[in-house]
Every structure is written in structure tokens, then in C-alpha cells.
Amino acid sequence: MMKHNSENCRSNCPINFVLETFGDKWTLLIIRDLMFKRKKHYGEFLQSDENIATNILASRLRRLEDHGVITRSADPANAAKRLYNLTAKGKGLLPIMLEINAWSAKHDTLTNTPEEFSRRLKVDKEAVIAEVLSALD
Amino acid sequence: MMKHNSENCRSNCPINFVLETFGDKWTLLIIRDLMFKRKKHYGEFLQSDENIATNILASRLRRLEDHGVITRSADPANAAKRLYNLTAKGKGLLPIMLEINAWSAKHDTLTNTPEEFSRRLKVDKEAVIAEVLSALD
DNA sequence: TTATTTCACTTGCAAAAAGCAAGTGGCTGG
DNA sequence: CCAGCCACTTGCTTTTTGCAAGTGAAATAA
Known part of the structure; x- marks a missing residue:
């Protein structure tokens, strides 16, 4: 490396x-x-x-x-x-990716992020993190 | 715009x-x-x-x-x-910046981020956000 | 078994962007 | 009024990107 x-x-x-x-x-x-x-x-x-x-x-x-x-x-x-x-280092980027997602969802009217996802991200970020990570294997 | x-x-x-x-x-x-x-x-x-x-x-x-x-x-x-x-849109990037900071602090042994800052970020992210934002005027 | 197709790349060349040094023109402080 | 600061722009070279075509190993089809 x-x-x-x-x-x-x-x-x-x-x-x-x-x-x-x-x-x-x-x-x-x-x-x-x-x-x-x-x-x-x-x-x-x-x-x-x-x-x-x-x-x-x-x-x-x-x-x-x-x-x-x-x-x-x-x-x-x-x-x-x-x-x-x-x-593991790569997976550690997930919180950054989620914050990017949240920012774009807020400022890009054309974003293709489902509202449902943005809403869950706001309500329980840790749960979204756990869910995305568990899907990675 | x-x-x-x-x-x-x-x-x-x-x-x-x-x-x-x-x-x-x-x-x-x-x-x-x-x-x-x-x-x-x-x-x-x-x-x-x-x-x-x-x-x-x-x-x-x-x-x-x-x-x-x-x-x-x-x-x-x-x-x-x-x-x-x-x-306001620009200030909204702060959570992204803080997550980037956290990731680099973890993966870059040479990072110049003070340990104290990383620690406070872990313990109370919202407080750090409020503090940085209040310094912006 | 051979022929064709899929797959993960590499190569070559043109176009765009970055990097560097120098220049410009408004404003300021003396 | 003049020297210097400040926020840029310009011109040129080098590096990176973008696009199209090519390559060789492995799978799949005949």
C-alpha cells in the first residue's frame, strides 16, 4: 500500500x-x-x-x-x-457518503434519492449505516 | 445561480x-x-x-x-x-467536512488534526457543529 | 476442437484542464 | 502623485482526460 x-x-x-x-x-x-x-x-x-x-x-x-x-x-x-x-478503510467512507447524500437531497431538486431513504437517514442514521454495511458481504 | x-x-x-x-x-x-x-x-x-x-x-x-x-x-x-x-448552502457542507476529518484522522498517521478536536468530534458532534457555525459571522 | 464472444484491461491520439510566470488595472497609504 | 498592494487575467507548457480501437486470456457455443 x-x-x-x-x-x-x-x-x-x-x-x-x-x-x-x-x-x-x-x-x-x-x-x-x-x-x-x-x-x-x-x-x-x-x-x-x-x-x-x-x-x-x-x-x-x-x-x-x-x-x-x-x-x-x-x-x-x-x-x-x-x-x-x-x-475496512473503504467501508469507513460510509458516513461521508451519507452526509453527501443528505446535502444533495436538500440542495438538488432533481436528486434521484428516494424520499423514504432521506427520511430514514434523518431519523436514524446509525440504523442506515448498519443496514448498508450488512449488505456488503 | x-x-x-x-x-x-x-x-x-x-x-x-x-x-x-x-x-x-x-x-x-x-x-x-x-x-x-x-x-x-x-x-x-x-x-x-x-x-x-x-x-x-x-x-x-x-x-x-x-x-x-x-x-x-x-x-x-x-x-x-x-x-x-x-x-447557508455552503455552511451546510459542515457535516461532510467533519466526517472527512474523522476519516482522515483515523487513516492518516500524519494528519495535523489535533487529537483534542477528534475526541470532541466523537463525543459530541452537534456541539462542534454549533461552535464552528457560530464562529462564521 | 475450433470459433465466437465476454471480460478486463492497454494503447494512441486529440482535446481539455492544470501549472507556472508575467502582466494589468483599480485602490490605498504616504 | 507615486509606490505598493490587491484581485485578478493572459499566454504558454505540461499533465490529465476523453474517446476509439486494439489485445490477450478465459468462457461459451457449434
Whole structure:
């Protein structure tokens, strides 16, 4: 796994720390797919609405693996496929993702987040966290 | 203020919604400076550790204003200066920022977040939110 | 067993964005 | 009125993105 040191980062600010891994238009969409849409294969990430290019996807998956956020492994069901999964570090991003969700639900009138989900998130965030995490295995 | 519609965005996913505004290596650092470091002037943003280029800073400030996250106004104390401030929408990013802080504090051994701050964040997040917000005026 | 298709990538090239250094023009303090 | 500060803009180089096509290993179909 990649180390965080003075050669490869701009500062030791915690906001900057996440930007070094997630500061682009695509990486967080992969996390979303892994976390909420149960996607695990390269081809599934390619099919998301935002249309990520295949070379960008490959480079982002490699970076996430380098940073210890996801793992890449052989798929026992099909040797031509690879399985991508969140590590504990990756799963730890869930509270951030949920706050992002809440902010967008509030400020984007076109958001496709179901009202029911936003409501449950407001009422009992911990329950939503537990539920999403339990679906990840 | 800019509208969110099908011509200028890739999808109506809430994660994607924030990426349209904050999906780059610099924008969130400006929010950090406004929110936690009480910076309000162009020259102050330029002086942060990460060394943002002046043309990039100008374009990001304009984008944030276009998206209704900050305001730009004359500084009554000095007509050569401009004042940048968070709007209510911008202040609403605070829970996201705090979760980012918590994640980095946990996963970055070099983080410069004081332990004291992380501890208080864990113990009483709402109090930290109230405190940061009250310092914003 | 061979042929075709699926899958996870890589490669090459054009377009866009970032990075850097220098310049501009209003305002201020002396 | 002039030197310096302040918030930018401009021009150019380098890096990153975006798009289309290609590759090779493994599955599936004939």
C-alpha cells in the first residue's frame, strides 16, 4: 500500500488527505457503486449512468487499491473476471457518503434519492449505516 | 445561480451532484479555509500550504459563487479587497467536512488534526457543529 | 476442437484542464 | 502623485482526460 509522506502530498491537512485519493470527478462514483449498488466487477462500473471511460476506470481502480480502499481478487465463479471489494478503510467512507447524500437531497431538486431513504437517514442514521454495511458481504 | 439540468450534468445521483461542484483537487480546500480558518480574502486563500495557482483559485471561486455556495462582496474596510463568505448552502457542507476529518484522522498517521478536536468530534458532534457555525459571522 | 464472444484491461491520439510566470488595472497609504 | 498592494487575467507548457480501437486470456457455443 502507498504511504502518505512529504514527497507525494501537498500538506497534512485531513481535507487534503482525502483529496489526494478522491479529488476528481470519478473516484467517488466507484465507491458509490461498491457501497450502494453492490457492483463488484469492472464491467458493472463501466455501465453506470455517468459513462466513465475504460482507461480512467482502470487507473482509478488501481489508485484505490494502492491506497488500501479496495481489494482486487480473482472471481472464484469465473476466472476471466475480477472481484473488487471495499476494505475496512473503504467501508469507513460510509458516513461521508451519507452526509453527501443528505446535502444533495436538500440542495438538488432533481436528486434521484428516494424520499423514504432521506427520511430514514434523518431519523436514524446509525440504523442506515448498519443496514448498508450488512449488505456488503 | 446555475441550474442543475440534464445539459450540464451527468446524472441525478446525489454523489454525482457534489462532484459537479467539488470534484477536483482544490475546491474543498477553499471551503476548508472559509469554514475552519476564517479566511475571507483572495490573498489568504493563495497563502495556504497546498499552493493553489492564482488562475485556478479565481476559476474555483467563480464556480462556487455560480453554484450558490459562496458570496463575493465588497469589503467595507478596504475597497481594493473582496469578501468571500459561505452561504447557508455552503455552511451546510459542515457535516461532510467533519466526517472527512474523522476519516482522515483515523487513516492518516500524519494528519495535523489535533487529537483534542477528534475526541470532541466523537463525543459530541452537534456541539462542534454549533461552535464552528457560530464562529462564521 | 475450433470459433465466437465476454471480460478486463492497454494503447494512441486529440482535446481539455492544470501549472507556472508575467502582466494589468483599480485602490490605498504616504 | 507615486509606490505598493490587491484581485485578478493572459499566454504558454505540461499533465490529465476523453474517446476509439486494439489485445490477450478465459468462457461459451457449434
